[in-house]
Amino acid sequence: IFLKHTRASVHTIASLIPLAPFPLTSNSRPSPSFVFPLSLSIAAWAGLMCEMDRDGCSQASSCFPGVICTDVPAPGTGFMCRPCPGGYEGDGITCTDENECENNVCGSFATCVNSVGSFSCVDNNECDLGTHNCHALADCADITGGFTCTCPGPTYQGNGTFCEEAPRCTYIPCANGGVCNPELRRCDCQSGFGGELCEQRRSVCQLSDLPSFNLSSQPGAPTNFIGCYSESLASPDLPFTITLGCTTRESCVHTCRSYGYPFAGLYAMSQCRCGCSFNRMNAAEAALSNCMNNCVGSGEPYCGGSIYNAIYTTNFVIV
Numbered sequence: 030i031f032l033k034h035t036r037a038s039v040h041t042i043a044s045l046i047p048l049a050p051f052p053l054t055s056n057s058r059p060s061p062s063f064v065f066p067l068s069l070s071i072a073a074w075a076g077l078m079c080e081m082d083r084d085g086c087s088q089a090s091s092c093f094p095g096v097i098c099t100d101v102p103a104p105g106t107g108f109m110c111r112p113c114p115g116g117y118e119g120d121g122i123t124c125t126d127e128n129e130c131e132n133n134v135c136g137s138f139a140t141c142v143n144s145v146g147s148f149s150c151v152d153n154n155e156c157d158l159g160t161h162n163c164h165a166l167a168d169c170a171d172i173t174g175g176f177t178c179t180c181p182g183p184t185y186q187g188n189g190t191f192c193e194e195a196p197r198c199t200y201i202p203c204a205n206g207g208v209c210n211p212e213l214r215r216c217d218c219q220s221g222f223g224g225e226l227c228e229q230r231r232s233v234c235q236l237s238d239l240p241s242f243n244l245s246s247q248p249g250a251p252t253n254f255i256g257c258y259s260e261s262l263a264s265p266d267l268p269f270t271i272t273l274g275c276t277t278r279e280s281c282v283h284t285c286r287s288y289g290y291p292f293a294g295l296y297a298m299s300q301c302r303c304g305c306s307f308n309r310m311n312a313a314e315a316a317l318s319n320c321m322n323n324c325v326g327s328g329e330p331y332c333g334g335s336i337y338n339a340i341y342t343t344n345f346v347i348v
Contacts, residue, residue: 073103093117093124116146138174164192204228221289232289232347234305239291239347242307247317251278254331255340257320258308260296266338267294267304275301276326278341286343294338299325307340 075083085091085108086098092110101107110121117124128148130141135150142149155161155176156169163169163178167189170177178189183200185192198209203216207227210217218227245254260266269290275281281301285293290303308314320339324332333339 073101073106090122092121093119096121096124114146116148136174162190164190166192202226205230229346230287230289232291232305232345234289234291234347236347238305240306240308242342244342245317251331251341253282253341253344255292255307255342257315257317257333258294258338258340259310259312259315260294260333260336260338261310262336265302266307266309267292267302267340269303271301271303277324278327278329278331278339280326282341282343286345289345291343291345291347293341293343295320295324295331295333295341296338297335298322298332300333302338303343307338 073083075081082100082103083106085100085106088108091108092098093113095114097111099109099111101109113119113121113124116127116129118127119125126143126145128143130143130148133141134148135141138155139150139152142151152171152173153160154171156163156171161169161176161178163176164180164187166185167178167180167187170179180187180189180192182195184195186195186199187193196211197214198211201209201216203209203218204227205222206219207216207222209215216225216227218224221231223229223231242255244252245256247254258266269285269288271281271284275284276299278295281295282293284301285303288303290305292304292307294302294304294307296302315337319334319337320332321330322332322334323330331339
């Protein structure tokens with residue numbers, strides 16, 4: 030009679046217990062918790078004298094793995110489940126994967142890849158896919174979460190989605206005092222200079238002044254060495270003389286080139302001479318031994334002799 034009364038009391042009390050939800054955790058999605066009453070045929074009590082609360086969470090059919098289960102205290106029966114883990118949806122007993130990609134969580138610049146309980150965003154290469162809005166002349170560069178558009182400078186300007194040719198004088202670096210002419214779209218050069226950007230010094234020489242020549246084939250000779258030729262003290266073969274600071278092969282050739290001369294001559298081991306031509310006396314080339322003396326400034330050979338010029342090309346281009 031006691032056990033029957035107890036069961037009747039349990040069933041009556043269990044039916045009166047309210048279904049109270051647990052608070053949500055900060056990383057849970059807003060879904061309710063539930064109280065699941067056990068069958069009324071299962072007692073809320075355990076033990077020989079029914080003195081212990083029967084744990085509803087001990088059942089195999091309790092909450093989803095990872096979900097916190099809380100027993101309903103006797104005389105109530107059943108258990109309560111917290112919400113499903115992040116990335117899942119359901120009632121706490123049954124939880125299924127939520128497809129977050131259906132909610133466009135990655136935006137328009139990435140592809141969403143769903144996985145069990147989670148998802149990932151894979152960056153799209155809009156430049157390869159052709160989904161960018163860059164101008165046809167612009168360079169498209171993919172970056173994480175988007176792309177950039179750049180007009181090809183300096184000849185074009187714009188924000189990348191629109192490009193137009195820039196005014197020529199905004200990017201032409203006219204050299205040596207040259208001034209950009211916007212109408213003719215070119216550099217107007219100062220006297221003595223030429224080239225597209227006025228980068229070339231105009232030579233005092235004419236193309237008609239240039240003699241034909243061959244570089245020396247002497248083994249060990251400098252690569253720009255032409256040969257050894259006699260000099261006239263009364264009428265120097267190379268008339269422009271550099272008086273200071275040119276006592277090496279390199280400095281002499283460099284200085285003559287900077288003055289616009291195509292030829293340089295080292296005379297008497299320490300004098301540098303420049304000219305538009307050489308061997309104006311049409312003399313035969315002298316023996317190389319006459320020009321093998323060492324330069325005063327560097328000790329290098331091929332620096333001419335007392336009445337001989339060691340002739341070099343400066344590789345200056347007459348324009």
